[in-house]
Amino acid sequence: MSAPALEVRGLQVLVGETEAVRGVDFTLEQGARTGLIGESGSGKTLTALAVMDLLPDGLVARGEIWYRGRDLLRLSERERSRLRGDRLTMVFQEPLSALDPLMRVGDQVAEPLRLHRRLSRTEARARARELLERVQLPDPVERLRAYPHQLSGGQRQRVMIAMAVACSPDILIADEPTTALDVTVQAEILALLERLVREEGTTLLLITHDLAIVSQVCDQVLVMYGGRIVEAGPTAEVFSHPRHPYTLALLEAIPPIDQQLPNGRLTQIPGAVPGLGEFPSGCPFRTRCLRETSCCSTMPEMAGTSHPVACWHPLS
Amino acid sequence: MRRRLPPSLLAGGVLVALVVLVAVVATIWTPRNPTQVDVVRRLSGIGQNGFLLGSDQLGRDELSLLMAGARTTLLVGVVTVVIAVAVGVPLGGLAALFGGALEEAVMRVSDVLLAFPALVLAILFAAVFRPGTVTAMAAIGIAFVPSFARVVRGAGLQVMEQDYVTVARGWGSGPLRLMVRHLLPNVGSVIIVQATVAFAIAILAEASLSYLGLGTTPGTPSWGLMLAEAQTYLAQAPLLGVWPGLCIGLSVLGFSLLGDGIRDLLDPRLVERMAQT
Amino acid sequence: MSSSPLFEVRGVTKRYRLPRTSVFARRREIVAVSRVDLDLNDSDSLGLVGDSGAGKSTLLRLLLGLEPPDEGSIRYQGEWRRREVQIVFQDPTRALDPRMTVAEIVLEPLRVLRLREPMSTRLSELLDAVGLPRAAADRYPHEFSGGQRQRIAIARALAPRPRVLLADEPVSALDVSVRAQILNLLHDLRDLYGLALVLVSHDLSVVRHLCDRIAVMHRGEVVEQQQTQSLFTAPTHPYTVRLLEAIPRLRWRPSPRPSE
């Protein structure tokens, strides 16, 4: 087996004094499609931004992020810029605000190519057209001259994806790429994303709150809650035999699409997701967990090899 | 929930409080009679002849004049803002509430009025009517009306789009009820911010007008007037050209900071953040 | 049971004028809802699904009676639509006036509609019904989490004792782990008060969970209307087929455990 594409060790993200990401370890295998599941406040987006070195001003990342034998957090800003958009790329949730409203789509798609491949204006434009064809944007030649507001939501997200695959990256991070889209468009975008990373052997980290999407696209899954990864493993394994009470509760809280529940009631998780810095000490889920005992006030480590879980009372 | 007050709010609040305090004290007591002329001891320096900040070209006590000037400044600010709020807020509110032809009319009229900056309108009024504090206040107040109407309309339209208004309309809440129950309470903060900004502009406009001799009439202490008189004596008494300007600057700064601070305090993003944590 | 439905929607069309871009430009119109026929009976639960811009929310506004349709008719056979038809929105932050306390918010409909109710008893009843502590009454919306805010909005909708509850994406803005609470609450309240429910959602699993009948909207039109079960097994319209195929399905689920 080849070396992992990315290895994150003890990653913390600090918002002022508060730890928003509280020591996260995970590995992205070469060419794997990994889903990162979490709700608001879970720290999933901050984790991704830390990997990309795109954290907002004032937020600090600590720990280690190993990529090709180098710890990204020890690289200079310049070296990290060189990787960004070339080897590591990212697709964001809201494609309208994520594109420069004043710049033509073609120029935006050409930007990473001109920056990293030093292509001339004409070469970059020709390549941009190919890319728009690859992401199946209708009328690519015309779309090159369009401004973002002239495209539909789905088309904009295709443009974002074209930018992200322009330099054939090693790792592509997609943060809720379809949340802002209609169901029918969402399916198309996910299929496109999956096809592109499969063809290129790109390692995918797909961040979402939607478990069904993860089950469709990803072969590995990470479950985050309260700034920690609480469960990880192969998707089929984690979804059919969840070991963390939170994962199980999430799965049971979703109304099934293909059957009617006998009594019409869902299994609900009590309470609300705490705000930043308001999670309890120890296991972040313990205040909402039915299995809570006194030992839960110390944080359990991730235990297990193929399907590790951070819980004192894991489900069998 | 821990709320940290924006520093600009504190600084602005302190400055404004100071101006108000001085103005209030000046109505009861000033070190000397600010209108008492003493030609013998004119243009005294700081501390000379018992004048704490010196005396002006007529031998009046500079400090007392400055204190009394604060009163004029505040009076002009308050009256103009009251005029602007009294006319502009209902107009803007009604425009947001009813939309349609009424809104169109209010907006068009305010567009035209906006082409008259406060100072130009005041000069026009001064030419036609008697120049003086009342004329100046009326002109500045009228010139502020459109900005209040626009701001209230803008904020009001946002309120009207909120789902809680939709719900209230579903029960058949009438325009009056929507205005009193939802619109005004929710645009109140915007009005306060706009009022502090307008107050600062009014102080500047009054000072400029008085400097030009079109505002406060000679005899009534006014910072702008004092600067106009000081200009002749810049060579002999340069400080006379400094004190009143400093007072104007600090008052304007106070109100601008206060407005900034209130805005920061009420910034929707900030409010959102506070709500989340 | 009366034979005529509570809501009878016939051939309803609603157009919106886009704002004029210049004095010389002609006003453009968009057709938000086009020739829609619907029936809603007492205790019915109807789901409206479709892409954004399909006209679902506009149809809800028409049912609420906020504005008249441009063509066609909406007949409400109950007694008093303003009292008997209430609505819950997607984003509880926008749906609650930030300057009012929970008590004021929840009791406001009783005041506006001039219903004679013992206010404080009714308030306690409503807070209990939606699972909010009574101490919530004097607090402001921003002091609550998203799920609790949605409970406040539901309490307000229940206050005038409605017969029909309209819900526009009621759980879409909520955390996944909180959605089930609100869905269960809607489910229980519907059964408890015998409410008719019209639920708009882009999430078919939510609609399937709560609704007996589903109307599929596409570009302003209702293209298909069926009982929930048969819609999922035998969709007829091509758009419905596309929609059903597009839903991301959970490929694995934990097998049901004996309850603990």
Place this chain on the structure above:
Amino acid sequence: MGPLILSRAAGLVVALVAASVLIFVVVNVLPGDPASVILGTAATPGALAQLRQQLGLDQPAWVRYLEWVGGMLHGDFGISPISRIPVGPEILQKLTVSAPLALGGTLVALVVAIPLGALAGIRHRRPSGVVISALSLGGMAVPAFWAGLLLISLFAVRLQLVPSGGFVPWSQDPLGSLTSLALPCLALGLVQGAVLTRYVRSAVIDVQRQDFMRTARAQGLSRWQALVRHGFRNAAIPVVTVLGIQLTSLIVGAVVIENVFDLPGLGLLLFQAVGNRDLVTVQDLVMLLTAAVLVVNLVVDLSYRLLDPRIRAR
């Protein structure tokens, strides 16, 4: 864009007409008898009658309005009842002072505000940004005429580098004209620049929070590259929208500054006309200032639409 310009131009005409009616009403109708305003209470009945005839007061108001507007359209601004000089040529002559003053002030303001505002925006958390921000806040609070006074006090009275006021005509000594405009332009520009600095700063801060700036950095651009390629262009839009208000207050500021420096421009003319109760000149000048404000706002509005494709397309 074509129809947009047309419709905006139509709007300008409507606004001009409305403004002219307003001015006419304030000057001619509200006071009752303009002639007695001009001559004061001590006027003899004979002088009054003569002036009334000269002003055409025997005509109905609407006729006088049409004559006034019609005259202005032909470049005829009437004759001052006080100085007996045609107002039109007088205004043209004063423009040779006022226009360079306004332009110079604008230039100073832009040169000050754009680099400083951008710097303050980029470094808004660092000391340099905070210092600039505080300075501009202080500058905003300074009335332009006081700034002029302080500059006179320092450069003219103390250092005696430049004259304390007055104007050397361009035909006599162009260099001298520039020297006499230096301090006024500085006073006007610094104060306006302080306000503009605040706007530039907040636009730059805002733009750095936008999602597309994060996307730009995700493509591998450094912070600085992202600002240059995407940030500044986007920040320019909100700045241009407030430029109209800025230029308006600059025009007003020029009126006051001319009085401070005794510059024989439109502002001084207006001030003297008010002092002389010369209503004909006042009416013309206020109309001219209002027209300038409206035209400036139109140009600003159109140019910001040109910058923004989202609005251009509509």
